[in-house]
Structure formats: structure tokens, C-alpha cells
Amino acid sequence: MKVSLLFPPTWHPSQPYLSLPSLTGFLAQAGIKNVTQRDLGIELxxxxxxxxxxxxxxxxxxxxxxxxxxxxxxxxxxxxxxxxxxxxxxxxxxxxxxxxxxxxxxxxxxxxxxxxxxxxxxxxxxxxxxxxxxxxxxxxxxxxxxxxxxxxSIYSSKDIAKAIRDEEQNPYIELIRAHILPSILAEQPDLVGVSITATSQIIPGLTLCRLIKETSPTVHLTIGGSIFTRLVDNLRRCASLFDLTDDFIVFEGETALLELINQLDGK
Structure with missing residues (x-):
């Protein structure tokens, strides 16, 4: 099982967020060694x-x-x-x-x-x-x-759905497609996890998810992070989000992500 954990733009470059390193360490302790983590904001x-x-x-x-x-x-x-x-x-x-x-x-x-x-x-x-x-x-x-x-507006699901497809006003479509997506797909991950923690990451992060799912629909994609933990009740009323991801992990993600990996791996 090959796992790719991604932290999308935008976050302050001098203050790296530690969610993915923590998840990677937890998975390694549990025997899941084939994990890569990438800060896409820094890369872009x-x-x-x-x-x-x-x-x-x-x-x-x-x-x-x-x-x-x-x-x-x-x-x-x-x-x-x-x-x-x-x-x-x-x-x-x-x-x-x-x-x-x-x-x-x-x-x-x-x-x-x-x-x-x-x-x-x-x-x-x-x-x-x-x-x-x-x-x-x-x-x-x-x-x-x-x-x-x-x-x-990042507070409107309809606006978000339009924004992640707007080639004219969304710079992340072009940036991710040209500079990020090829290397993600080249790794051929079985599971991709995208951590969306700040409101500044919502449109870039969901743009990333859309491009991954449209280009490689068989890869299992899961979204985590505190944004959707806070919006957990809204997820039930927004079925269109599941066109962008297979599932969401809310609240603390370590145990849930490990169990998801084990289930996908047939364990």
C-alpha cells in the first residue's frame, strides 16, 4: 500500500504545519512505511x-x-x-x-x-x-x-464548485496541473490524503482533489483537516463534495487513517 499525504496551498512558508509529519510518524510506528508527505505550498x-x-x-x-x-x-x-x-x-x-x-x-x-x-x-x-x-x-x-x-465565497458550496473549475480566475488549476499533478501520479499511490486546515486552503485543496480524481479516478482519495471537522454536519447536506473525494476523516486522524489503509489493503 503506497500512501501520499499532501498539504495544499496556502499556508505561511515559515511556519510549517505538523499534521502530516505526525501522521507519517504514527503510520510508521504501525508498520505502514511506504508513505510520502509533501508541502505543496512550499513546492509551488x-x-x-x-x-x-x-x-x-x-x-x-x-x-x-x-x-x-x-x-x-x-x-x-x-x-x-x-x-x-x-x-x-x-x-x-x-x-x-x-x-x-x-x-x-x-x-x-x-x-x-x-x-x-x-x-x-x-x-x-x-x-x-x-x-x-x-x-x-x-x-x-x-x-x-x-x-x-x-x-x-469560500462559505458557499456553490461558489466553491464553480471556483475549482474556473480556469480564468483560479491560478491553482494551471499551477497544480503543470507543476504538481504529474509527480503525484508518477508515484502511483494507492491512497492520497489531502489535509485542509485553513480557509485559505479550501479552494486550492479542492482544486487539487478535483484534478487528481479526474485524472486518476481509481486512486482512493481522502480529505482530512480541521476545516471539515468543523463542518462535519454540513457534509451530509453537500453530496457534490463526494465527486472530489471518496471520504472525509474528521477529528483526530491517526487511528482512522490507519484503519482506512488496513481496510483498503484487505487486512
Whole structure:
């Protein structure tokens, strides 16, 4: 039985959450050794905060500016006059940020992390870079610690169902499909566990689940984490969530996950 445990974006990169390491250790004690754990928020930041990715973004911003210059719809929202203004501003800021984004990332991985001014500067630059990248998906806004899906409410199951399929405003569809999904599927896990702990992870996390189930429908996918523990009574009234996952594990997950693995393994 091969198990893959995934922690989706977005969570503060300097404060790793310990749910997956705890689960991995518990499973190892119980004899379940073939377990991988991945912090996908860190992995995506590692990809996005690079000059190489920036060059791809720049080319797309140029094309977006040309398209919006020819045709815009309304004053606000996607493909609007405001969107065009944001794209032009992003292109203006690009030369300054592209040379600083990798040093900012590295500053959070070295001794500069402990220098308060440098730490703040690094987070500020990363936040501005993510704002620039988000312009492609306007009005969605990615930050270091959160996601702002202006067109959708994370408190509406109907909005969430739309958001996880919105290629225009949900950056995580493209990011996960291009940079995360292939490596998950290459491992050929028998069970994938996705831990959704913060509200900032709901849309990215369920986007991840949708892409996994649509690409590999036979893999057993389970969702855990405190968000759905708090919403346990609502799960019974939201059958559409089970299009994205096979089951939910609520409250403490160690024993339940171990039992699920044993059942799937025929033990």
C-alpha cells in the first residue's frame, strides 16, 4: 500500500504545519512505511519565485495587455478596464521585481531569516511578486499567506464548485496541473490524503482533489483537516463534495487513517 499525504496551498512558508509529519510518524510506528508527505505550498512557491517562471509570466502579461487593449468588457472584473490597468502596472513593476525575487526567497532560507528587517523585506517582495502573477487571474489575488477569490465565497458550496473549475480566475488549476499533478501520479499511490486546515486552503485543496480524481479516478482519495471537522454536519447536506473525494476523516486522524489503509489493503 503506497500512501501520499499532501498539504495544499496556502499556508505561511515559515511556519510549517505538523499534521502530516505526525501522521507519517504514527503510520510508521504501525508498520505502514511506504508513505510520502509533501508541502505543496512550499513546492509551488519554489517554482513561482524564480526568474524562469517570471519570464513566462512576462510573456503572458504582454499578450494579455495586447488583448485587453483591443477589447475590454466593463469597468471592473475579468477582462475589464481595471484589469487592463492592473496588467500595465504589473509590466511596469516587472523589471524591478524580477531581479529581486530569487534573493528574497533565499533570504527566508538562510541566516537573513533571523534579521527582522531583511525578513520583512523578503516577505514584502514576495507578496508584491505574487500580486504581479495574480494579475493574470484578476480579480483573484494570491499572497504569501492567503488567497482572495473576489468573485467567489469560500462559505458557499456553490461558489466553491464553480471556483475549482474556473480556469480564468483560479491560478491553482494551471499551477497544480503543470507543476504538481504529474509527480503525484508518477508515484502511483494507492491512497492520497489531502489535509485542509485553513480557509485559505479550501479552494486550492479542492482544486487539487478535483484534478487528481479526474485524472486518476481509481486512486482512493481522502480529505482530512480541521476545516471539515468543523463542518462535519454540513457534509451530509453537500453530496457534490463526494465527486472530489471518496471520504472525509474528521477529528483526530491517526487511528482512522490507519484503519482506512488496513481496510483498503484487505487486512
Amino acid at each position: 512557491l519554489d517554482t513561482v519565485l524564480t526568474q524562469q517562471y517570471g519570464e513566462e509570466v512576462y510573456a503572458r502579461l504582454v499578450e494579455k495587455a495586447k488583448k485587453l487593449e483591443r477589447e475590454r468588457t466593463g469597468e471592473t472584473g475579468p477582462s475589464s478596464a481595471e484589469h487592463y490597468t492592473r496588467v500595465v502596472e504589473a509590466l511596469d513593476r516587472f523589471p524591478y521585481l524580477i531581479d529581486r525575487i530569487e534573493p528574497a526567497k533565499h533570504s527566508l532560507r538562510g541566516e537573513e531569516f533571523y534579521e527582522l528587517d531583511r525578513y520583512r523585506e523578503g516577505l514584502f517582495l514576495i507578496d508584491k511578486w505574487l500580486e504581479l502573477v495574480s494579475t493574470l487571474y484578476f480579480p483573484t489575488r494570491m499572497t504569501v499567506v492567503d488567497n482572495q477569490f473576489s468573485s467567489y
